[in-house]
Amino acid sequence: MSTTPLLLQALAGTEVSRPPVWMMRQAGRHLPEYMELREKYDFFTRVETPELAAEITLQPMRRYEPDAAIIFSDILVIPKALGMEVQLIPGKGPVLPHPIKSLQDVLALQRDGVADRLQHVYDALRLVRAELSPDQTLIGFAGAPWTILCYMVEGHGSKTFSEAKKFCYNQPQAAELLLNVITEATIAYCKLQIEAGAQVIQVFDSWSGLLSPEDFENYAQPYLLRISDAISEIVPVILYPKGSWYALSKFRYSSCAALGVDWTLKPQVARDLIGKELTIQGNLDPSILLTDPETVHRKTTDMIKQFGTQRYIANLGHGISPDVPPVNAKAFFDAVKSYQPS
Amino acid sequence: MSTTPLLLQALAGTEVSRPPVWMMRQAGRHLPEYMELREKYDFFTRVETPELAAEITLQPMRRYEPDAAIIFSDILVIPKALGMEVQLIPGKGPVLPHPIKSLQDVLALQRDGVADRLQHVYDALRLVRAELSPDQTLIGFAGAPWTILCYMVEGHGSKTFSEAKKFCYNQPQAAELLLNVITEATIAYCKLQIEAGAQVIQVFDSWSGLLSPEDFENYAQPYLLRISDAISEIVPVILYPKGSWYALSKFRYSSCAALGVDWTLKPQVARDLIGKELTIQGNLDPSILLTDPETVHRKTTDMIKQFGTQRYIANLGHGISPDVPPVNAKAFFDAVKSYQPS
Numbered sequence: 001m002s003t004t005p006l007l008l009q010a011l012a013g014t015e016v017s018r019p020p021v022w023m024m025r026q027a028g029r030h031l032p033e034y035m036e037l038r039e040k041y042d043f044f045t046r047v048e049t050p051e052l053a054a055e056i057t058l059q060p061m062r063r064y065e066p067d068a069a070i071i072f073s074d075i076l077v078i079p080k081a082l083g084m085e086v087q088l089i090p091g092k093g094p095v096l097p098h099p100i101k102s103l104q105d106v107l108a109l110q111r112d113g114v115a116d117r118l119q120h121v122y123d124a125l126r127l128v129r130a131e132l133s134p135d136q137t138l139i140g141f142a143g144a145p146w147t148i149l150c151y152m153v154e155g156h157g158s159k160t161f162s163e164a165k166k167f168c169y170n171q172p173q174a175a176e177l178l179l180n181v182i183t184e185a186t187i188a189y190c191k192l193q194i195e196a197g198a199q200v201i202q203v204f205d206s207w208s209g210l211l212s213p214e215d216f217e218n219y220a221q222p223y224l225l226r227i228s229d230a231i232s233e234i235v236p237v238i239l240y241p242k243g244s245w246y247a248l249s250k251f252r253y254s255s256c257a258a259l260g261v262d263w264t265l266k267p268q269v270a271r272d273l274i275g276k277e278l279t280i281q282g283n284l285d286p287s288i289l290l291t292d293p294e295t296v297h298r299k300t301t302d303m304i305k306q307f308g309t310q311r312y313i314a315n316l317g318h319g320i321s322p323d324v325p326p327v328n329a330k331a332f333f334d335a336v337k338s339y340q341p342s
Numbered sequence: 343m344s345t346t347p348l349l350l351q352a353l354a355g356t357e358v359s360r361p362p363v364w365m366m367r368q369a370g371r372h373l374p375e376y377m378e379l380r381e382k383y384d385f386f387t388r389v390e391t392p393e394l395a396a397e398i399t400l401q402p403m404r405r406y407e408p409d410a411a412i413i414f415s416d417i418l419v420i421p422k423a424l425g426m427e428v429q430l431i432p433g434k435g436p437v438l439p440h441p442i443k444s445l446q447d448v449l450a451l452q453r454d455g456v457a458d459r460l461q462h463v464y465d466a467l468r469l470v471r472a473e474l475s476p477d478q479t480l481i482g483f484a485g486a487p488w489t490i491l492c493y494m495v496e497g498h499g500s501k502t503f504s505e506a507k508k509f510c511y512n513q514p515q516a517a518e519l520l521l522n523v524i525t526e527a528t529i530a531y532c533k534l535q536i537e538a539g540a541q542v543i544q545v546f547d548s549w550s551g552l553l554s555p556e557d558f559e560n561y562a563q564p565y566l567l568r569i570s571d572a573i574s575e576i577v578p579v580i581l582y583p584k585g586s587w588y589a590l591s592k593f594r595y596s597s598c599a600a601l602g603v604d605w606t607l608k609p610q611v612a613r614d615l616i617g618k619e620l621t622i623q624g625n626l627d628p629s630i631l632l633t634d635p636e637t638v639h640r641k642t643t644d645m646i647k648q649f650g651t652q653r654y655i656a657n658l659g660h661g662i663s664p665d666v667p668p669v670n671a672k673a674f675f676d677a678v679k680s681y682q683p684s
Contacts, residue, residue, distance in 0.1 A: 165629035287507035
């Protein structure tokens with residue numbers, strides 16, 4: 001029997017007895033033990049104190065024993081390390097009070113040594129790795145350049161990120177430079193996460209689904225591929241271009257090991273678009289976790305039945321929401337771990 | 343030459359010299375003449391005063407001369423007519439302070455004569471119709487039952503509408519009854535809009551894209567089809583299940599005359615999914631209107647080239663945003679009206 005952890009087996013396409021399982025945002029607000037820490041420390045204290053970030057990362061590992069831990073951090077550490085002010089206001093989301101408006105603003109970013117300013121993430125990864133068992137995989141992550149640009153230009157969350165698009169359309173040179181700056185920073189950052197113990201890198205393109213297929217080719221795809229090409233030489237990469245069903249087939253023969261998909265794709269449709277060469281990760285609607293343990297178990301089992309057990313990672317189609325009872329989250333993990341092909 | 347208005351020709355599949363054009367949310371905040379009225383009258387005064395609603399409906403007709411007017415109103419007039427309190431708070435969106443929580447709440451809705459309580463809409467339609475020329479089509483509209491349920495249960499806008507989904511999952515009987523109540527009210531409402539002069543009905547399912555394909559089949563599709571079947575006997579129906587690319591093919595042989603699509607679908611993909619039996623409406627990314635008139639003209643012309651001129655209605659893929667300069671919106675209309683197949 002292989003001693004390679006289950007998640008790495010699934011990413012490599014090795015035959016497995018059941019799919020590995022983890023959950024996007026498994027460390028966070030749905031856990032009472034997290035809420036206790038949240039009352040004592042503000043968001044960036046939690047992210048930037050390695051002992052706190054490590055403790056939070058490990059909380060769901062103790063409660064659910066998933067196959068992987070994902071480091072507790074935030075995609076906006078990159079804009080912050082590039083010298084931008086980032087605030088996280090509870091109930092309001094992220095705010096960057098001085099967003100990028102021009103080429104001058106892009107040129108003023110502090111590109112030199114950007115990844116070195118994220119030492120707290122590497123320290124947290126080392127602390128977590130020391131606590132995990134050999135069969136548990138440690139996942140590092142970063143935001144995709146398009147999604148990071150969205151926040152850096154818009155300055156806050158948005159349904160449309162039309163300011164970000166306007167910037168790309170009307171200041172193409174500045175946009176290209178900004179995407180390149182973010183891409184280079186992200187590659188350096190992921191490499192240092194790997195040195196610190198990350199065995200897989202997931203890249204979240206949370207807002208790629210707002211782009212037309214043509215704009216995806218301009219503003220998302222090349223940068224996702226550059227990160228994937230650079231990082232896949234070292235560890236497997238999971239790309240998650242949320243909502244961009246129309247672009248999945250473009251990654252079919254790329255360097256990434258897996259693609260994340262949301263719940264608007266039926267498993268067979270996802271497989272048809274992605275092919276058998278890549279592993280698929282997803283895709284239960286997180287709202288299902290608002291029902292009851294029996295329903296969660298049934299829906300999760302049904303999902304695995306449709307995806308099949310090979311080249312597949314069981315996950316949600318988006319991060320778990322804060323109002324999910326842990327007993328329902330547990331039912332999700334248990335359903336995957338006890339799965340028996342019928 | 344036919345004297346049928348261009349929009350009705352395109353909906354009937356008659357051969358046309360160019361595609362008809364209108365714009366979702368063409369009456370509204372991007373127009374300075376609207377903003378003047380907005381300073382004087384609050385939202386529901388504007389919606390519920392026929393003279394104001396008619397004036398607002400006609401503002402873009404004077405400025406742009408599109409092929410159709412869409413009555414200025416709101417999808418939430420239905421919950422309001424059913425007896426719920428609806429507030430529209432500028433900058434915050436709609437708030438229903440007493441959302442539906444139970445079967446009791448659904449049973450307490452004032453179903454009797456609900457459509458009769460929307461006389462102000464019919465009066466506005468009559469006023470508008472009297473001002474339009476015979477070649478301009480008047481469009482009435484309603485929200486789709488799933489989208490209306492979202493607001494009635496969640497009580498406000500949401501990125502996920504997870505409360506609405508939770509209600510559907512955990513109280514299926516109440517959800518089914520609520521969807522039926524909304525469907526019946528909507529059919530009666532649309533019929534009275536038609537009596538008052540609406541020549542086309544568009545049904546907006548703004549949040550259907552949050553549903554998995556399976557949930558779409560449960561909570562959206564049957565109600566869209568019931569409305570379409572009832573209304574299509576009288577006038578053509580345009581269904582716009584925003585984001586639900588995965589469900590478009592299900593309407594291919596349905597009673598509706600057209601499907602609206604957003605900008606994540608390439609024209610050829612939309613045509614492949616929908617077939618040649620139906621008219622397609624869409625799908626320029628509204629953010630393109632934040633560029634300049636030349637870019638808007640080029641992108642619009644390119645879009646028509648891809649969709650072709652037949653069985654097609656030029657429109658945006660979503661409502662125009664408030665920050666669009668009218669000169670750019672005008673470039674969109676002009677590009678369609680001056681289109682010459684090359």
